[in-house]
Amino acid sequence: MQLDIFKKMLTSEDSSHILKAFVKDLLGLEFQTLTPKETYHIDSYKKSYEKMDIRRTEVDILATGEDGSHATIECQIQPHDYFHERTIFYLAEAFRSPFGNIDKKKEKKKNNFSSLRPAYGINILNFHLFDQKGEALQLFRILNDQTHQPFLNGNEKELLILCFLSLKNQHIRRQKAAYHWHYFLKTGEIKSTAPDYIKEAKRKIEFLTLERKEKEMIMNIEKSKAISDAVIVTAMENGRKEGLEEGRKEEKRTLAIEFLKIGVSPEKVAKATGLDIETVHKLKNQQA
Secondary structure (H helix, E strand, C coil), rough: HHHHHHHHHHHHHCCCCHHHHHHHHHHCCCCCCEEEEEEEEEEEHHHHHHCCHHHHHEEEEEEEECCCEEEEEEEEECCCCCCCHHHHHHHHHHHHCCCCCCCCCCCCCHHHHHHHEEEEEEECCCCCCCCCCCCCEEEEEEEECCCEEEEEEECEEEEEEEEECCCCCCCCCCCCCCCHHHHHHEEEEECCCHHHHHHHHHHHHHCCCCCCEEEEHHHHHHHHHCCCHHHHHHHHCCCCCCCCCHHHHHHHHHHHHHHCCCCCCCHHHHHHCCCHHHHHHHHHHHHC
């Protein structure tokens, strides 16, 4: 999956529920809200090394929760030297970046450390970073060495969690929520048992990978359908139902023909218009 498509899938305005589900399935943490930023620059590093290639200071997605927590999401196709150190650097910077940004009117004491919030890092990898026989999903956190209790802040939340999901590694438990994300990100396909939000994510990917004319056509279909629905509601209120259903079918056929003229595959036309595939093939043969 292309990185820009992956980012748009999680950061578009109507994808907040998909982003929240993605973070919950991988980290086990549930947010009420997650506000994403696409291609986030780490400010302190950028200011200190302005003459360097600033692309090295970017994380793919930064999402901020309702409590100020930061979740960073990165996709890596190829391994890099010092990759372990790099992931810690990004996590530490996400944790440190709010330091000093306090609202003095709301704070009882002027304590810069009160501005710090938990930070969680998610890394999607297409290579083996750990033992190939281990789990594809690996979580690291600060734990008590003897009791294994997590290190919490005053609000009973973990301060730092680092997550890795290797698409190269096939050892992932099917009962885990992350299994369906692993399969989808690796293959581009989904299982019939996948959650609805992953099915919606797949539809978004399919739309984002369409050509410009295809996207315009789908948007025209959606606009036309909305108008058509409004007409039907008005007609039903006035007691006029005859011919409306056939009119809708004819509208779909007209739009399908326009799709076919610009070379959209019958399968995509059927999915976009709601017509059965046999009808679409007949329309295509009529245009030949």
